[in-house]
Amino acid sequence: VPYRPFSGQNCSIARALEVVGERWSLLVMREAMLGRRRFGEIREQLGVAPNILSDRLGTLAEHGLLRHDGHGEYRLTAKGADLQPVLIALMRWGDRHAAPAGPPRIVVHVGCGQDADPEYRCGHCGDVLAPGTLEVRPGPGAGDGRRAEPPQPS
């Protein structure tokens, strides 16, 4: 399918989704973060068709999120590990809104040994960043700004 690219948008969300937004890609990254490296074990965990998995692994390696070691293993890179917050955020939304029997998995903070209960906080004042507490303004990469200066919610 000749997808219409997101790349015309000067937006980091769109650009991230160009790399990891294809169907299955984030679940492949989940597997990588859980320490699975071999094509066969990832395929078995996901139940994905081999040609699709091959395509996704190729794209993720091409963009440097995984590194193919040449012996059938795909290893997480630092760029790939940086996706951890994306997976945490999706997991927590799913825990809250799509897990009637309760969370299938609990995330434990290795540092303190407790349920991490991850929450986004302001790096300046430390407050929890609840919905509705953020607004956006153009950044250094805004360019002509047409798409980077959206109206604020009314």
Place this chain on the structure above:
Amino acid sequence: VPYRPFSGQNCSIARALEVVGERWSLLVMREAMLGRRRFGEIREQLGVAPNILSDRLGTLAEHGLLRHDGHGEYRLTAKGADLQPVLIALMRWGDRHAAPAGPPRIVVHVGCGQDADPEYRCGHCGDVLAPGTLEVRPGPGAGDGRRAEPPQPS
């Protein structure tokens, strides 16, 4: 295309992606969070085909992330607003790895008025949750646990 569903996986990431993982859906949610409500303005911002946008808005409304007011406007619900961390996480990954000219947008924390520089912290001890500082264990919804008790990274 008869997609193979993610729903066989007992995983909140997979379940969240069943709702918001289709191409364009998260960008539609971005628009909703930026306060855009009308089909036409969302379509114009995204450059998406009308039939695709109509499908995505319908799915998001069906799952309760948007509410169609019957007069052509789609409003963000609390369930939709809860996706804020997912969009923040994608934005920050894109800012770091796919924004050579710098971040197109800066997120400002309304509470303190400063660049929010959002970071995930442990809800128990307050430490920043850097990559590699988390591990998972089965939660109350793990069920038989086959897919919910992954091996830890070696």
